[in-house]
Amino acid sequence: MSFINEFNLLLKARYSLIFIPTVEEDRLEYTIRRCVKLGKNRAIYSWNFVDGFLNTPNNNGTGKKNPLQALEFIEKLADDTPVLFLLKDFHKFFNDIAVIRKLRNLSRILQTQPKTIVIVAPENVTIPLEIRELVTILDFDLPTIEEIRDELKRLLGILDQSISNKDLIILIRACQGLSLDRIRRVLSKIIADNGIINSEGVSRILEEKQQIINQTQILEFCTSDTTINDIGGLENLKRWLRQRSDSLSEQAQNYGLPVPRGLLLVGIQGTGKSLTAKSIANDWKLPLLRLDFGRLFAGIVGESESRVREMIRITEALAPCVLWIDEIDKSFQQSELKGDSGTTSRVLATFISWLSEKTSPVFVVATANNFQLLPLELIRKGRFDEIFFVDLPTLNEREKIFTVLLNQLRPGQINKFNISLLAQESDTFSGAEISQSITEGMFYAFNENREFTTQDILRGLKDIIPLAQIEKQKIKDLQVWVESGRIRPASVRI
Known part of the structure; x- marks a missing residue:
């Protein structure tokens, strides 16, 4: 009603x-x-x-x-x-x-x-x-899509300006979660800066949302210029995300699509899980909120439960948005180790219930390094739309990772490096370890006052012990879950 x-x-x-x-x-x-x-x-x-x-x-x-x-x-x-x-x-x-x-x-x-x-x-x-x-x-919700649209059209009428329907939808989506006063202030700032209202003002609107987050100590407003194209490999995951890029839009709601809940990314450290979370928000032009579960727990009895409710309220107020929960498995590990009279369990239970019951356009991206610590009630269907296993990159994906990273460091000079050889010599390396090997190679060349080469990167690879050699059992356990069909592979395996 x-x-x-x-x-x-x-x-x-x-x-x-x-x-x-x-x-x-x-x-x-x-x-x-x-x-x-x-x-x-x-x-x-x-x-x-x-x-x-x-x-x-x-x-x-x-x-x-x-x-x-x-x-x-x-x-x-x-x-x-x-x-x-x-x-x-x-x-x-x-x-x-x-x-x-x-x-x-x-x-x-x-x-x-x-x-x-x-x-x-x-x-x-x-x-x-x-x-x-x-x-x-009686709850009085923030401005609806219709109210935001009316306010934008009113200002556009005053400016005697017209914009495309696509730009109007982008602006409306960016303004969702702001009060009418804040919307008017930030639009005034956009007009003062550009002279007109257009989709380029989305960054100003996100800055306004950042002001709201900065007033709390629970969530962190993150910014990133990383896109999906900056991530090498993970083609299955990328395809899944592209199909849902407009799933939080008004057209999707009118079509009858349910609001997506989010996804859980599992795998060992350095495989690009956090990078993916950042790229989703950037590609979908949504604010990225990072939740550190440790900030939810307070020493005063009952305050932890109120903080998780406050986190949910703020997140839903700023919707549509992406909520990034990094290393969620650590929170469940603390739940087992802490003697906190059940506070941790109650906080996590409240959060899990919200995951399955929420109707607000909050896309949750959770990452986990140790899948075995996650309780079954979290990974069952209905909490997340999908669970992806971000495995070590394949040979083809390692070539893409080297190509992306070297293009960022030396644009237009990719032909100077033997990408095929580097990919072959980096078997069992994660994306983060490949990036570190390039950094090591650059240090070698820098100290000798010359440009770095393929041989320098190969030296860097030899200096790094891949984490996969230590985490072999974790990877095997996750592969069993993939084979059972409970988890989808993020990469196309050849």
Whole structure:
């Protein structure tokens, strides 16, 4: 049910105390006035601590810097006057016993009168226990796609500018998760910078989202210029991702496609799992949020559970986005080793439940080095759309990796290197180890004041002991899962 329909239903049912958690006071007041016009015709009196009541015929300023007097004004108003009282800043007085007692008394009186008190407060405000049973919480979501589209078209009309439908969709998707005030501010910044509104302003919008993330200590906003084409190999995984590149779009929703949940990448370290997570966000033009599970755990009892709920709230508010959880297996290892009275287990259980139940466009990319530590409830179907095994690169993939890396370091000079020989000599090397061998070769040549060559890279390969030689059993265990059909190979094996 939409906010307008739900709100009008509460007014019709004479709910006396409604609590709406939001920071968008102006947009909420505008929406409430629309609600009143659609439903019963009521007067709307708003109150804030500095100005007191506003919009009243003869009582402007009543209750200025006096919340108790504001409640007394509500009580004394004529019984048959249909009024909605919008109280701002009121949560600051939830620790005042006189205010709380007055609210409890008023809630009984207003049930027989056409009056409703709406308290507006930020989302992290806790309702006092004394009035919790009397208050109805009504969520006021961030601007919808339609609201964002209307705001963009309004500004485009003012600028007398037109943009393609494709660019409009890109901008709408980038603006999702921002309040209307933030959208207006960032669009003003784009206009000041470019003179027009276009899809090139997406980077400015992502910067605005970064400001929101920086205000928390739970998530990290990541930026990357890595694309899928910068990753050598992994053709099966790349094909799967390309098929879902527009899966978070409005067209996909209208088509009836379910919102993708995400994917789990497993394999030993250095095989490109984290690089893939970064490239997905960049290719899909979505903000990338990195979650460190260690930040969710706090020393105060109950705070860890509240932090995971806060993480979910922030992530969904910034949707559509990519949520990257690096080395998720370490969190489950801590769960087994810690004697924390079940806190870790409860936090992980909350997260796993959210994975299977979420409907918001949050694409989760989790990586794991030790697949054996992951519980079955995490890897069963319904948590992630797919699980991919990122194996050691094949001969063909090693050639692509060397080609990509050397092209980045020495553009246009790839013919100076024997890529075929390097790929043959780097068997059992991961992508990260191949990159390190090139770095080692560059050091050799740099110290001799010359350009590095194929022979320098071969020397670098000899100096590195591949991790695969140590992690042979892990790789074999994962290959068994692939053969069973439970995990898909990320690479095309020849």
